[in-house]
Amino acid sequence: MPCNPPFRDRPCRLAALLLIASLVAACAGPAAMQGGAAQAAPEAVQTSASDALPAEPSAEAATSTRQLPDVELTRDILFKLLVAEVAGQRGEMRLAAEAYADLTRSTRDPRIARRATEAAVFAQNGDLALEASRIWMEADPGDEQAPQTHVSMLISSGDLEAAEPIIARVLARSGTNPGQALLQLGAMLARNNERQAVWQLAERVSTPYQQLPETHMMLAQLALNAGEIPVALSHARRAVELRPDWEPAILLSAQLLSSSDGPAALQLLGDARKRLPKARGVGLAYARALIGEGQYPKALAEFKRLAAQFPDDGELNVTVGALANDAGDQTTALTYLQRALDTNYAEQDGVRLLIGQIEAMRGNDVEALRWFDSVQPGPSFMPARIGAGRIVLKRDGIDAARALIRSVRASTPLEEVQMILAESQLLRDAGDEQAVFDLLDQATRDYAGIADIWYDHAMAAERLDRIDIVETSLRRVLELQPDHAHAYNALGYSLADRGVRLLEAKGYIEQAVELAPNDAYIIDSLGWVQYRLGELEEAEKTLRRALAQRPDPEIIAHLGEVLARRGNTDEARELLQGGLKRHPDNATLLATWARLFP
Numbered sequence: 001m002p003c004n005p006p007f008r009d010r011p012c013r014l015a016a017l018l019l020i021a022s023l024v025a026a027c028a029g030p031a032a033m034q035g036g037a038a039q040a041a042p043e044a045v046q047t048s049a050s051d052a053l054p055a056e057p058s059a060e061a062a063t064s065t066r067q068l069p070d071v072e073l074t075r076d077i078l079f080k081l082l083v084a085e086v087a088g089q090r091g092e093m094r095l096a097a098e099a100y101a102d103l104t105r106s107t108r109d110p111r112i113a114r115r116a117t118e119a120a121v122f123a124q125n126g127d128l129a130l131e132a133s134r135i136w137m138e139a140d141p142g143d144e145q146a147p148q149t150h151v152s153m154l155i156s157s158g159d160l161e162a163a164e165p166i167i168a169r170v171l172a173r174s175g176t177n178p179g180q181a182l183l184q185l186g187a188m189l190a191r192n193n194e195r196q197a198v199w200q201l202a203e204r205v206s207t208p209y210q211q212l213p214e215t216h217m218m219l220a221q222l223a224l225n226a227g228e229i230p231v232a233l234s235h236a237r238r239a240v241e242l243r244p245d246w247e248p249a250i251l252l253s254a255q256l257l258s259s260s261d262g263p264a265a266l267q268l269l270g271d272a273r274k275r276l277p278k279a280r281g282v283g284l285a286y287a288r289a290l291i292g293e294g295q296y297p298k299a300l301a302e303f304k305r306l307a308a309q310f311p312d313d314g315e316l317n318v319t320v321g322a323l324a325n326d327a328g329d330q331t332t333a334l335t336y337l338q339r340a341l342d343t344n345y346a347e348q349d350g351v352r353l354l355i356g357q358i359e360a361m362r363g364n365d366v367e368a369l370r371w372f373d374s375v376q377p378g379p380s381f382m383p384a385r386i387g388a389g390r391i392v393l394k395r396d397g398i399d400a401a402r403a404l405i406r407s408v409r410a411s412t413p414l415e416e417v418q419m420i421l422a423e424s425q426l427l428r429d430a431g432d433e434q435a436v437f438d439l440l441d442q443a444t445r446d447y448a449g450i451a452d453i454w455y456d457h458a459m460a461a462e463r464l465d466r467i468d469i470v471e472t473s474l475r476r477v478l479e480l481q482p483d484h485a486h487a488y489n490a491l492g493y494s495l496a497d498r499g500v501r502l503l504e505a506k507g508y509i510e511q512a513v514e515l516a517p518n519d520a521y522i523i524d525s526l527g528w529v530q531y532r533l534g535e536l537e538e539a540e541k542t543l544r545r546a547l548a549q550r551p552d553p554e555i556i557a558h559l560g561e562v563l564a565r566r567g568n569t570d571e572a573r574e575l576l577q578g579g580l581k582r583h584p585d586n587a588t589l590l591a592t593w594a595r596l597f598p
């Protein structure tokens with residue numbers, strides 16, 4: 001029945017105005033509630049009414065068949081409802097949430113409570129969202145979405161004790177799809193910082209569902225978050241047992257296993273790859289595990305298989321190209337890199353740069369220059385200019401090479417710095433270390449607030465054996481950028497390589513490892529300082545880990561030296577010979593070989 005002002009004689013029902021309000025909101029579109037300028041809710045209120053465990057049937061369908069309260073529309077209710085709607089459409093979410101909360105308390109209508117919950121979430125008001133969702137749940141026990149939403153609010157607020165019985169009830173009512181409900185529960189619990197508590201809660205509420213693979217996947221992820229690695233691995237492997245073709249469970253099992261037993265992780269992935277030859281994720285993980293175990297030819301073969309299976313995958317083609325190039329097969333590398341350019345691979349300029357570098361190594365200077373010149377401004381642009389400059393350096397000398405770099409028109413101070421660093425690299429290629437230092441020394445005065453200038457200045461000083469300047473410049477880097485892992489690493493390595501202040505050097509490198517735990521060069525530095533300190537067993541383990549990540553000639557030299565010192569001369573000889581075969585002109589490898597096997 002239409003509502004005629006001034007509402008003196010006959011009552012109107014709230015249901016009618018709610019219908020009008022919902023139509024207004026629908027016409028206004030999603031921005032009506034979010035209010036255009038509304039920002040994402042903080043973690044305490046991140047969960048919205050739509051971010052809940054799945055319901056059967058949908059809340060909307062169930063609402064149409066349930067008995068809902070028939071609330072009389074008073075002037076006060078009308079006013080507050082209109083205030084809330086208009087405020088929401090204007091983006092004034094705090095006002096909208098508070099108006100809806102007042103209406104929820106006075107009417108206890110679940111439809112208003114639901115809207116109040118949504119408004120409170122957008123207003124980033126966790127307390128109101130929690131209160132409104134509780135009233136929604138209590139006012140309409142038949143609405144499956146209400147308890148699910150309230151659970152998410154309780155978890156976000158940290159009230160796990162209150163959440164637990166509701167979670168158990170929601171899971172029990174999840175019908176034919178408890179597995180999906182368990183996975184969504186795990187996702188909600190993972191956002192809570194009480195990691196031990198949420199893991200233990202999940203263990204309790206999932207007890208009736210131990211035969212579901214989703215149960216063990218959820219528990220594995222939460223146990224991992226809680227630092228319970230053996231428990232996480234046990235659950236992940238149980239998930240694989242229950243569903244052998246479930247790719248996420250296989251990958252999580254391999255990830256957890258790799259930290260303690262790389263060969264076992266490789267075996268697990270190899271077996272899975274045989275069962276699931278078309279699974280891209282398993283194939284990629286298997287290929288990367290082969291690299292981790294130093295089985296480069298097998299890794300290259302696996303990446304080739306994947307590239308043939310997914311020919312439009314630019315990333316796979318680039319990976320094959322890079323691996324083939326590392327293996328010295330430049331013809332294969334160029335074939336796959338050219339294929340990558342025919343895909344929608346995002347980093348096309350990076351591919352062009354690599355092709356140019358390969359052509360330069362093959363002595364095809366004209367082709368290399370063509371590829372370098374095709375690189376557009378962006379992350380690969382200055383490396384391409386350096387590549388072009390090296391060809392000009394070889395052909396026309398350092399003055400022409402420097403002129404090429406200086407011909408690039410810099411439009412920002414950052415680009416000016418990049419040009420200076422590129423010019424310094426060409427001077428280093430020309431063997432003029434003093435000129436490198438002089439250029440960068442001037443740059444530290446012109447660009448005193450740029451950490452990269454100071455870092456390269458320190459490296460130039462190190463090559464001139466100016467240790468006092470090395471330390472001063474690296475400490476300046478750390479003043480400008482306290483989380484500069486490579487500055488800590490360089491500071492420690494420069495001391496370790498000279499065998500001085502070794503404990504101090506180790507401290508710097510350990511700080512670098514903490515900042516960049518997977519950086520192969522930093523891991524190599526840690527192994528080298530361990531060697532200098534006489535910690536030979538630890539040094540070997542550390543350097544093997546670095547080499548597994550990157551077969552760099554300097555890492556090979558360091559590991560060879562440690563192996564020889566430990567009496568494993570045959571392995572050291574074989575390792576260094578393999579390194580020299582791939583890097584015949586590397587000065588560090590040549591010097592190490594001459595010293596160990598004169």
